[in-house]
Amino acid sequence: DAGVIQSPRHEVTEMGQEVTLRCKPISGHNSLFWYRQTMMRGLELLIYFNNNVPIDDSGMPEDRFSAKMPNASFSTLKIQPSEPRDSAVYFCASSLSILDTEAFFGQGTRLTVV
Amino acid sequence: QKEVEQNSGPLSVPEGAIASLNCTYSDRVSQSFFWYRQYSGKSPELIMSIYSNGDKEDGRFTAQLNKASQYVSLLIRDSQPSDSATYLCAVAANTPLVFGKGTRLSVIA
Numbered sequence: 001d002a003g004v005i006q007s008p009r010h011e012v013t014e015m016g017q018e019v020t021l022r023c024k025p026i027s028g029h030n031s032l033f034w035y036r037q038t039m040m041r042g043l044e045l046l047i048y049f050n051n052n053v054p055i056d057d058s059g060m061p062e063d064r065f066s067a068k069m070p071n072a073s074f075s076t077l078k079i080q081p082s083e084p085r086d087s088a089v090y091f092c093a094s095s096l097s098i099l100d101t102e103a104f105f106g107q108g109t110r111l112t113v114v
Numbered sequence: 115q116k117e118v119e120q121n122s123g124p125l126s127v128p129e130g131a132i133a134s135l136n137c138t139y140s141d142r143v144s145q146s147f148f149w150y151r152q153y154s155g156k157s158p159e160l161i162m163s164i165y166s167n168g169d170k171e172d173g174r175f176t177a178q179l180n181k182a183s184q185y186v187s188l189l190i191r192d193s194q195p196s197d198s199a200t201y202l203c204a205v206a207a208n209t210p211l212v213f214g215k216g217t218r219l220s221v222i223a
Contacts (some may be wrong), residue, residue, distance in 0.1 A: 042202075043158070043213040045211075098210065099210075101146070103204075103210070103211055107156070107157050
């Protein structure tokens, strides 16, 4: 298996633009997580899905952030409009089940908003 | 608010020594505990999991768990320069993983 695949690896955009991050989880994994990592706050959970259904989006910082999982093999995280404080590394991770199991991470998307 | 605390470091050890990394957590009902290694500019990589009190060994790595003290640690024996990375402690309590901010380890040749 190729592991969790994220795209793009790097994204530089201007403030106010829409940004869409993409993730393909490991085949057979039922749970998908979006994390954001910054030096100040570490790894923060933004939202997670189980069987393509969003379970908890309380970590999403603002209404500017949205996430979808239209099928078992694809998820998106969208920021509209983007702001400089959104600059971070965004990781997607997947696991066999939603609770208490190992999560496997994609390579991340480094987002820079100027 | 579930919290996982780690000393940010850096923790510097000479090559061949034992590196000891520590983590405390706030949620008493936590059931699963993980150590991830993250090289600079890379994604977190799972290296150890532990679910019950005591020690679990895997090669040069030993994870130790004490649920009464809400404490989990990672020992790295015969440390190598390639072990230099940030080590993230993660905890789950019928929830997705909650991560500490990590401890930066530097192994000096």
